[in-house]
Amino acid sequence: MRIAHFCDSHPGRSDGVATSVAATVALLRSAGHEVQLYQPAPLLRGRGEPCGVRSVPVPLRNIRVGLPHFSGMRPVPHVVHVHTPGPVGIGGLRYARAHGLPVVMTWHTDLLAYSAHFMEIQFGAAHAAQRLALGWTVRDYLRLARAGTERRHQLLRLGQEFMDRTSVLIAPSAKTAAGLAEFERLPPVWTVPTAIRLDDCPLGRAELRRALRIAETAPVVLAVGRATREKDPALLLAAFSRLLHRLPDARLVMVGVQQHRMSVRRQARRAGVAHALRLVRPVPHSRMAAYYRMADVLAFASTTDTQGLVMIEAEAAGLPVVLADAALADRPGGTGGRLSTAPDAGSMAAALTRVLTDPQLHREVAEAGRAAADAYSAEHYLGHLMAVYAYARGTAGDQGTAGDQGAASASVGASRAARTAG
Known part of the structure; x- marks a missing residue:
């Protein structure tokens, strides 16, 4: 055709x-x-x-x-x-x-x-x-x-x-x-x-963490995509600020931030998380698998998305997802629901903290996401x-x-x- x-x-x-x-x-x-x-x-x-x-x-x-x-x-x-x-x-x-x-x-x-x-x-x-x-x-x-x-x-x-x-x-x-x-x-x-489909990337977890100046044992929250207003970076930073009170060694990696970098840094300073923030400019899609492997949880703060492809990618890579948009909680193909929260800093921080501190929950969310990605090929x-x-x-x-x-x-x-x- x-x-x-x-x-x-x-x-x-x-x-x-x-x-x-x-x-x-x-x-x-x-x-x-x-x-x-x-x-x-x-x-x-x-x-x-x-x-x-x-x-x-x-x-x-x-x-x-x-x-x-x-x-x-x-x-x-x-x-x-x-x-x-x-x-x-x-x-x-x-x-x-x-x-x-x-x-x-x-x-x-x-x-x-x-x-x-x-x-x-x-x-x-x-x-x-x-x-x-x-x-x-x-x-x-x-x-x-x-x-x-x-x-x-x-x-x-x-x-x-x-x-x-x-x-x-x-x-x-x-x-x-x-x-x-x-x-x-x-x-x-x-x-x-x-x-x-995620391309395999030879860049290893330890190597990427060293490049980002992140300790191997530090809990890493990953966010992928633009940091423009419709993606609600303010909610993400506010939630991470609350998470840091519980997990002071945690780090937030925001990949794909090209515009409004100075604005994000100002917000991070006001929230008290600038020292724990790593901003990464857009990277080739072929390298994204390495970032998903490097992280411990994906945080999705936007409530304006129609699909949220990064959640599908993260689940295919075995990374648990926490999102602030319950309307996108259903995975493709009717393969179950994602872990969603209300779009406020307290609720999102609590859910991220649970995933990072409860190994069984982390494993269950990761396995459910990977199974859903495999089912909807x-x-x-x-x-x-x-x-x-x-x-x-x-x-x-x-x-x-x-x-x-x-x-x-x-x-x-x-x-x-x-x-x-x-």
Whole structure:
């Protein structure tokens, strides 16, 4: 099958969308499918994907704005898969409509939640409305600048336009599927979490700890991802501060912190944990397995994520997870629940301390996570994804195995039930 993927996160960006797209494309190609991947690339396109989209960087932000032009795409794909609602994703929607192609969209990001933290959401929404020729008035555009109900209503109007142009919508978690209830009309919704493969890394636990200046016996709390406001680093640091009172030798390693490093350090000083904090800039995904092996527990403080890929990676590596978002406690494939807490410093600190001081609990949480990761394999994910593509083309049953398609059908049923309940 030929699938064209459209994503506004550039390759190597430290976010879940770029990671998910890279894993999905690699998996499809390894299975023999022809994949065209359109992502922001350098303006002169001297490296990266052959289908890279010329783009320009946004100063002081780890973002590139694509300048898409897809009219001469060859060969024409069977399915268009849109991952983001930015210029590249909108270009994919426009191309699909012009050529009568089915669109599969993955709802990776809670844009309504992110709009409170990133002004580019509003600028992007205005651009999307213009490119999709929605006929908005000046008053409609001005509503995007007004925080609160008016902005939310306008973003929902725009999101509805995306839904109306989509054949099948993929929700990467039951939480995301339930949250879609705010839209008036929805295409068929399939809940299909991404499966991530961790590359082996020769870097050993002791070697990495020495590089980070951490004693071999020190309890290590790991956090992975950006430290921007929507990820709630303040909650993480406050919880770790309380943990330090009980475990003074503990260390917090935050991997993937590119932006707001000075802000994080200031917060750490105010919380009294600066001496125990290790900030690590984004590392190649091929080295992440070493960080999971080095740590004793993963702390996930964000409540705005739609999936939390780092939790899936940590569990695959045998690292226990503690999260502050009960809505993401269900593991992929219905394989049990994670250890979740209320999103406050006291509750999160107590749960992290329990995992670090109770060897039996540590082992039980780690084993349950690894078993869940093994049960929801990359092959299961591929089967579900191919069933979605087949459904979008109107030819369900001619791709994948019957078992995979049956599982995916059950998934969409569960998703619809979650949406109705919401």
